[in-house]
Amino acid sequence: MELRLDIPEREKFIKMKGKHHKKEFICNTDSVAGSVSQRACVYSGARVVLNPIEDAVHLVHGPIGCASYTWDIRGSLSSGSELFRNSFSSDLKESDVIFGGEEKLSKCIDEIYEKYKPKLIFVYSTCIAGVIGDDIKAVCKESSKKYNIYVVPVESSGFVGNKAAGYKAACNSLLDLIKEFPVLKKEPLSINYMGDFNLAGEAWIIKGYLNQMGLKVNTIFTGDSNFESLKKATASSLNIVQCAGSMTYLAKKFEETFDIPYMKVSFLGIEDTSNSLRKIAAFFNDKDVMLKTEKLIEEKTKMAKPIIEKYKRYLKGKKAAIFVGGGFKAISLIKQFRELGIDVVVIGTQNGQKDEYEKIEEIADYGTVILDDANPSELEKFMVEKGADILAGGVKERFLSYKMGIAFIDHNHDRKHPLSGYEGAINFAEEVYTTACSPVWKYVKDGVNKCV
Amino acid sequence: MEKIAKGESKMECNTTERKYLTVNPLKTCQPLGAVWACLGIHQCMPHSHGSQGCTSYLRMQLTRHFREFIPTTTSSFSEAQVVFGGVGNLKQAIRNILSIYKPKVIGISTTCSAETIGDDVPGTINEMRASGDIPEDVKVFTASTPSYVGSHVTGFSNMVKSAVETFAQKSSPNGKINIIPGLLSPGDLREIKRILKIMGIDAIILPDISDVLDAPMTGEIHLYQKGGTTISEIEDMGNSISTIVLGREAGIEPAESLKEMYDVPYEVLPLPIGISNVDKFIMKLSEITGKPIPYELEEERGRLVDMMLDAHAHWYNKKAAVFGDPDIVEAIVGYANDLGINVLYALTGTYSSEWEKTVKSMVPDAYVSSDSDLWYLKEQLDKKPVDMLFGNSHGKYLAKEYDLPLLRVGFPILDRANLQHFPIVGYRGTAWLVERTGNTLLDYKDAKSPEHLLELIM
Numbered sequence: 088m089e090l091r092l093d094i095p096e097r098e099k100f101i102k103m104k105g106k107h108h109k110k111e112f113i114c115n116t117d118s119v120a121g122s123v124s125q126r127a128c129v130y131s132g133a134r135v136v137l138n139p140i141e142d143a144v145h146l147v148h149g150p151i152g153c154a155s156y157t158w159d160i161r162g163s164l165s166s167g168s169e170l171f172r173n174s175f176s177s178d179l180k181e182s183d184v185i186f187g188g189e190e191k192l193s194k195c196i197d198e199i200y201e202k203y204k205p206k207l208i209f210v211y212s213t214c215i216a217g218v219i220g221d222d223i224k225a226v227c228k229e230s231s232k233k234y235n236i237y238v239v240p241v242e243s244s245g246f247v248g249n250k251a252a253g254y255k256a257a258c259n260s261l262l263d264l265i266k267e268f269p270v271l272k273k274e275p276l277s278i279n280y281m282g283d284f285n286l287a288g289e290a291w292i293i294k295g296y297l298n299q300m301g302l303k304v305n306t307i308f309t310g311d312s313n314f315e316s317l318k319k320a321t322a323s324s325l326n327i328v329q330c331a332g333s334m335t336y337l338a339k340k341f342e343e344t345f346d347i348p349y350m351k352v353s354f355l356g357i358e359d360t361s362n363s364l365r366k367i368a369a370f371f372n373d374k375d376v377m378l379k380t381e382k383l384i385e386e387k388t389k390m391a392k393p394i395i396e397k398y399k400r401y402l403k404g405k406k407a408a409i410f411v412g413g414g415f416k417a418i419s420l421i422k423q424f425r426e427l428g429i430d431v432v433v434i435g436t437q438n439g440q441k442d443e444y445e446k447i448e449e450i451a452d453y454g455t456v457i458l459d460d461a462n463p464s465e466l467e468k469f470m471v472e473k474g475a476d477i478l479a480g481g482v483k484e485r486f487l488s489y490k491m492g493i494a495f496i497d498h499n500h501d502r503k504h505p506l507s508g509y510e511g512a513i514n515f516a517e518e519v520y521t522t523a524c525s526p527v528w529k530y531v532k533d534g535v536n537k538c539v
Numbered sequence: 540m541e542k543i544a545k546g547e548s549k550m551e552c553n554t555t556e557r558k559y560l561t562v563n564p565l566k567t568c569q570p571l572g573a574v575w576a577c578l579g580i581h582q583c584m585p586h587s588h589g590s591q592g593c594t595s596y597l598r599m600q601l602t603r604h605f606r607e608f609i610p611t612t613t614s615s616f617s618e619a620q621v622v623f624g625g626v627g628n629l630k631q632a633i634r635n636i637l638s639i640y641k642p643k644v645i646g647i648s649t650t651c652s653a654e655t656i657g658d659d660v661p662g663t664i665n666e667m668r669a670s671g672d673i674p675e676d677v678k679v680f681t682a683s684t685p686s687y688v689g690s691h692v693t694g695f696s697n698m699v700k701s702a703v704e705t706f707a708q709k710s711s712p713n714g715k716i717n718i719i720p721g722l723l724s725p726g727d728l729r730e731i732k733r734i735l736k737i738m739g740i741d742a743i744i745l746p747d748i749s750d751v752l753d754a755p756m757t758g759e760i761h762l763y764q765k766g767g768t769t770i771s772e773i774e775d776m777g778n779s780i781s782t783i784v785l786g787r788e789a790g791i792e793p794a795e796s797l798k799e800m801y802d803v804p805y806e807v808l809p810l811p812i813g814i815s816n817v818d819k820f821i822m823k824l825s826e827i828t829g830k831p832i833p834y835e836l837e838e839e840r841g842r843l844v845d846m847m848l849d850a851h852a853h854w855y856n857k858k859a860a861v862f863g864d865p866d867i868v869e870a871i872v873g874y875a876n877d878l879g880i881n882v883l884y885a886l887t888g889t890y891s892s893e894w895e896k897t898v899k900s901m902v903p904d905a906y907v908s909s910d911s912d913l914w915y916l917k918e919q920l921d922k923k924p925v926d927m928l929f930g931n932s933h934g935k936y937l938a939k940e941y942d943l944p945l946l947r948v949g950f951p952i953l954d955r956a957n958l959q960h961f962p963i964v965g966y967r968g969t970a971w972l973v974e975r976t977g978n979t980l981l982d983y984k985d986a987k988s989p990e991h992l993l994e995l996i997m
């Protein structure tokens with residue numbers, strides 16, 4: 088098959104396993120103008136990382152849209168404050184754009200303090216704040232002093248890069264904040280869990296495992312976290328990083344600054360979960376922890392395996408396409424689909440990094456199409472060509488998928504069940520089964536998605 | 540159009556102490572409304588000139604609301620465009636759109652960043668036309684839609700206005716009427732078309748998202764669906780007898796343009812939700828076209844009255860808060876008045892003194908504001924509670940916190956499926972809303988009743 092597309096610039100974003108390509112594969116750059124890009128902006132990347140800090144006020148400095156669109160769209164669950172689920176905006180108007188928005192921003196912070204007395208405020212910069220050149224840092228500094236609270240600027244002007252740049256901006260803000268706290272003495276069997284935003288309560292599942300293994304979880308970055316829990320982060324002996332795209336940077340910085348080592352883990356699917364738990368136990372090299380870990384793995388696997396096998400009977404031989412944000416997640420998903428007997432035929436990410444694409448290529452089947460920042464017409468083209476039965480993606484792909492008669496599972500913000508750990512593996516199998524084997528497909532098109 | 544910056548508006552009962560901060564907004568930004576309008580034009584690709592994040596967001600929001608695939612292209616600004624201008628990206632974008640997505644029409648709106656750096660979008664399009672980059676048979680229209688002015692409703696109005704100003708012409712009278720329906724759902728538009736058909740009225744509806752955002756499932760994917768107002772229909776709008784604006788905030792400006800340019804008179808009506816608002820619509824249609832009101836509609840009306848009677852005890856004298864886009868809030872306030880539900884709050888985030896005046900005259904005792912947000916409502920509910928909420932999905936947290944039933948109407952609805960398919964306009968649509976209103980209250984009552992108070996007959 089010849090990979091030929093209508094936008095010539097796009098060819099560099101696509102490759103196929105087993106094909107020789109003279110041009111270098113390009114990833115993590117800006118979208119091509121004129122495409123229906125799925126990509127989000129710097130602000131959005133920063134917001135998703137910091138949003139779950141639940142007792143903070145998240146103030147968006149910009150016109151109303153940037154704030155409106157991000158109002159509680161990520162299903163992060165909280166066991167404490169619900170403050171983070173509100174949408175705060177300086178709602179910049181024409182006069183602010185002409186004369187500058189610094190004064191309005193500072194007044195907004197006054198009003199926030201007046202009403203809510205939070206200990207922590209994040210102030211996000213947007214494109215417009217960047218274009219008009221507001222000095223957000225200065226305003227934050229002044230307000231911090233005035234009220235003796237933490238007002239942390241997030242440098243997330245939308246156009247200065249993509250979502251990945253936003254992750255980095257968020258990590259920098261977190262780091263700046265944590266550096267202000269006293270550095271604590273290390274506790275031996277303690278851990279920070281990075282890169283889980285507690286969507287549908289996923290972080291709670293993993294925290295439960297770690298506790299069962301005899302480990303103390305000091306801070307989760309940032310699912311179900313709060314001002315107080317962030318203060319405890321420096322006491323941990325290890326950082327584990329699940330969403331590598333967003334948090335590896337922070338983990339590295341923690342290693343440099345606080346001398347806490349890190350390891351990448353994945354809790355998607357039985358295989359990855361068990362491997363990751365073992366890796367963590369091995370790090371602590373503690374007999375008791377290792378024993379408890381093996382016991383946990385055995386128990387949980389025994390519980391999950393038969394259920395997954397049951398679904399596998401229906402799903403074996405189906406073909407999947409993956410289109411998700413980060414490359415690391417795509418890798419886990421490939422394995423997880425394999426656990427269900429499903430082959431992955433198209434793989435795309437929005438912000439995958441070079442090394443992740445290399446890994447994807449390594450583990451993908453021969454002939455699998457690999458895409459960066461795919462637009463709908465490419466996705467459509469390759470899903471049809473490769474005969475995909477199910478797509479794992481985000482909300483913008485859902486209805487494209489349905490229209491094509493292809494089942495869909497949300498592996499993004501709109502997920503409905505936790506997909507992490509053993510319980511998550513069961514949910515994943517169940518969700519895939521529910522969508523792929525729904526009787527509704529019978530009425531869509533003959534021969535589509537039959538399940539035996 | 541935003542006439543007064545936040546905080547400067549003079550509200551009669553000024554209980555909000557916040558002057559600068561917006562918390563839980565009742566609006567979003569112009570480009571979303573602009574894209575919405577473009578989707579209702581046949582084979583139109585909405586293009587958003589600016590940063591890609593904005594486009595991604597509005598696509599996501601519209602996708603969640605309609606549960607449909609929403610095509611929208613972006614100029615994908617990066618730092619370079621913000622420094623040197625985005626015209627180059629616009630040209631590249633247009634060429635790519637033409638070659639991959641092959642639209643008949645391209646509707647270009649702008650995001651804040653493009654507006655702030657001041658790209659000349661119409662000029663660029665003219666240039667590309669002159670150089671032959673844009674072929675004759677592809678139509679393009681552009682609107683300036685900076686979000687630091689107004690809201691998504693303003694964006695919708697600006698885009699429709701541009702379509703009219705760009706394409707409408709005058710040749711010979713066509714005997715038709717124009718309808719500008721605002722941000723109604725596909726189900727609503729389908730119902731309006733059914734009413735027009737029963738009355739034997741030829742109308743041009745702009746925009747028309749039915750058969751676009753409620754296209755049937757065929758197992759095949761089409762980027763463009765069969766629906767949407769065609770360019771030749773828009774061209775013909777200068778020849779119509781009259782324009783009916785359903786919902787002033789979203790539609791009056793394009794109607795003004797048609798009047799100024801081609802002397803087409805217009806009438807402004809509330810959205811036809813609720814029996815008295817529907818009466819106004821049907822009577823106006825009859826008055827303008829000289830067509831009689833068919834018996835079929837009278838029967839529908841009679842059945843609606845019957846239903847209102849059967850259930851009136853369930854809602855009579857309840858207190859309600861209504862929030863969302865201005866036009867739907869106004870219509871729902873009228874509907875509540877028809878039913879005998881007392882509206883205590885009517886709130887929107889799209890500033891308009893005209894709107895405030897109109898709604899205030901309908902519910903003189905209510906707190907009415909077009910510069911409000913949901914946090915404001917939350918604070919008021921502590922002091923002066925209500926029995927139910929009418930509004931969008933963002934109201935669900937208030938509904939939970941204050942233990943109230945929420946009747947989902949308007950935009951955005953992110954947590955219920957299929958509502959877009961069912962009309963709440965016309966007598967039939969209102970009947971369905973009446974059913975939902977009464978039975979939502981009864982479901983709520985059942986859910987709250989302890990077992991020994993549960994009643995079979997209600």
Ligand code: SF4
Pocket residue numbers: 149150151152153154213214215568569570592593596649650651652686687
């Ligand atoms: S910058 Fe403007 S156009 Fe973009 S999302 Fe924000 S408000 Fe909307």
Ligand code: SF4
Pocket residue numbers: 128129130131149152153212213214215243244245246590591592593594596651652
């Ligand atoms: S204006 Fe910038 S920050 Fe706001 S949504 Fe658009 S791209 Fe993102």
